Amino acid sequence: MAEERTPKEVPQPEAVEAAVEGMAPTAAPPPAPAKAAPARRYPQPPRLCYFCVERVVIDYKNVDLLRRFVNDRARIKPRRQTGTCAKHQRRLSVAIKRARHLGLLPFTAEHVRKYGWGGT
Numbered sequence: 001m002a003e004e005r006t007p008k009e010v011p012q013p014e015a016v017e018a019a020v021e022g023m024a025p026t027a028a029p030p031p032a033p034a035k036a037a038p039a040r041r042y043p044q045p046p047r048l049c050y051f052c053v054e055r056v057v058i059d060y061k062n063v064d065l066l067r068r069f070v071n072d073r074a075r076i077k078p079r080r081q082t083g084t085c086a087k088h089q090r091r092l093s094v095a096i097k098r099a100r101h102l103g104l105l106p107f108t109a110e111h112v113r114k115y116g117w118g119g120t
């Protein structure tokens, strides 16, 4: 009855392997190469909101102003083209849509072709 070996004393091969793996030093990531900023492909428009700078209140009746924020296909220009801030772009889009509803601005390029820009 002297044989009292518990399995705990015998190192299990799987346990040893796991311990070695856990202690394995992780390879340090190579230092990131200094990235030069890529050359800009397009000229950047001024990042100034016209309405903030000029303190203009957006009005759906001010068609001449709204027309500057609509492209030649009668679509609302994106913020990245005009530099308008988010707040004013929201109000601008509502104003343009109101003006369209009243017939002051065209909805589509088809309208532009048929009827022009409304001035004539």
Ligand SMILES: [Zn+2]
Residues within 6 Å of the ligand: 049, 050, 051, 052, 053, 084, 085, 086, 087, 088
């Ligand atoms: Zn603004």
